[in-house]
Amino acid sequence: MRRGSAVPAEGVDSRAMPVRSGWTPRRGRGSLQRPLHSSTVSPSSRMPSRIIAVSRAVSRALLTLVMAGHALVAQASRVERTVDVAGNYLYGNNDQLILSARAGISARDTLYGFRVESRYLIGVSGTNGVRRMDRRSWLVAGSLDRRPEDRHSQFILASVEQSFELRINSRINAGAGYKYLIDCDTTYQLDASAAIVGEWSSLPPTTALGAGAGVQRSQLMRFSNRLRFRNQFTDKMNLDHVTLIRPQIDDWSNFLGSSQTSVGYLLSSRTSLRLTFQNDYDSQSRSRGARSNHNGQMLVGAAATF
Numbered sequence: 267m268r269r270g271s272a273v274p275a276e277g278v279d280s281r282a283m284p285v286r287s288g289w290t291p292r293r294g295r296g297s298l299q300r301p302l303h304s305s306t307v308s309p310s311s312r313m314p315s316r317i318i319a320v321s322r323a324v325s326r327a328l329l330t331l332v333m334a335g336h337a338l339v340a341q342a343s344r345v346e347r348t349v350d351v352a353g354n355y356l357y358g359n360n361d362q363l364i365l366s367a368r369a370g371i372s373a374r375d376t377l378y379g380f381r382v383e384s385r386y387l388i389g390v391s392g393t394n395g396v397r398r399m400d401r402r403s404w405l406v407a408g409s410l411d412r413r414p415e416d417r418h419s420q421f422i423l424a425s426v427e428q429s430f431e432l433r434i435n436s437r438i439n440a441g442a443g444y445k446y447l448i449d450c451d452t453t454y455q456l457d458a459s460a461a462i463v464g465e466w467s468s469l470p471p472t473t474a475l476g477a478g479a480g481v482q483r484s485q486l487m488r489f490s491n492r493l494r495f496r497n498q499f500t501d502k503m504n505l506d507h508v509t510l511i512r513p514q515i516d517d518w519s520n521f522l523g524s525s526q527t528s529v530g531y532l533l534s535s536r537t538s539l540r541l542t543f544q545n546d547y548d549s550q551s552r553s554r555g556a557r558s559n560h561n562g563q564m565l566v567g568a569a570a571t572f
Contacts (some may be wrong), residue, residue: 286384303500315499352567364389366565379414383407389431389563401561417447423461431561432546433554434480435468443490452458452499460491462491463512472553488512488522502532523547538569 276383349369356362370383389401407425424440443461450456465486471479495507513521528542545562552559 280321323336345371345376347371347440347572348542348569349572350567350569352540352565354563355566360391360393361397362389362391362400362546364563364565366563366567374411374414374472376415377413379411381409384479386547387563399430401430401563402429403427411445419445420448421445421459421461429546429561430433431556433470433552434548435470436470438466452494452498456493456495458488458494459492462515463488463490469550470554472555486520488514504530504532506530519549521547521549536571540567540569541565 338564347370350367352366353366354362361364364387366385366387367401368383368385370381372379372381374380384404384406386404387401389398389399390397392398398430404543405425407426409421409423411419411421413419418551420442421444422440422442424437428434429439441461441463443459443463445457445459448456448458465488467482468482469482469484471482472477490510490512492508496504498504506526508524508526510524511521512523524544524546526542526544528540530540532538532540535547544558544565548556548561566567
């Protein structure tokens with residue numbers, strides 16, 4: 267496999283916070299409702315105690331992952347640290363600059379596999395000397411796998427993200443799942459995974475409610491399904507692809523999607539050039555004021571592995 271690859275973590279992988287007001291109990295045994303909790307909160311109101319409890323729980327989950335990863339790094343047979351920087355620049359009638367940075371550390375042995383990854387992206391465009399920010403997003407994600415080299419394995423995951431272009435103030439995910447290794451050899455790997463993920467989001471008000479409605483907070487559950495393929499074409503060229511789909515469990519019209527395809531060319535044992543196409547989808551983004559539910563970019567950059 268390519269040493270410079272940086273594939274989004276499952277759960278990632280992707281990316282609502284409950285309050286007491288507006289909560290409605292279930293109407294019958296076995297019945298489903300849309301968001302488990304949903305309400306409108308004015309910006310000046312105090313953060314509810316339940317949101318604080320959720321934040322602390324997810325923080326503990328991330329801290330547990332980090333501590334487990336630290337112990338694993340100390341004794342793992344394989345440890346990899348990856349940093350890559352990429353960008354895209356267009357000029358002419360409309361200037362546009364996109365910069366992306368990513369850093370990650372992974373460690374594994376026959377019993378456990380651990381990965382933490384962070385990424386940041388910003389995009390600026392301008393016309394006639396007037397510049398505006400079009401994109402700004404960041405993500406921190408972690409995962410811990412049990413027996414990652416077996417055909418059947420289990421994992422836990424957690425992530426925190428924010429996206430200006432998709433109108434996400436903050437989104438927290440935490441869950442657990444199962445991975446199946448479909449096929450692999452020394453040059454390629456194909457695997458699929460499924461997980462149940464809890465999501466806590468803080469979102470701008472929908473256009474139907476208007477800007478004065480305040481921040482929208484919700485809590486819901488999603489299915490998380492990932493397909494990943496890696497192939498080493500030659501000693502120097504490789505390809506990575508990841509597709510992630512996350513529908514809401516009780517409302518499949520509300521779903522998230524992510525697809526990343528990356529082609530790398532090794533310059534040395536530690537450095538590589540990379541061409542990456544990334545596309546993210548949020549079925550509710552336009553209702554929150556975004557111009558599109560899609561957010562995609564093609565980036566050219568370099569990666570280093572230590």
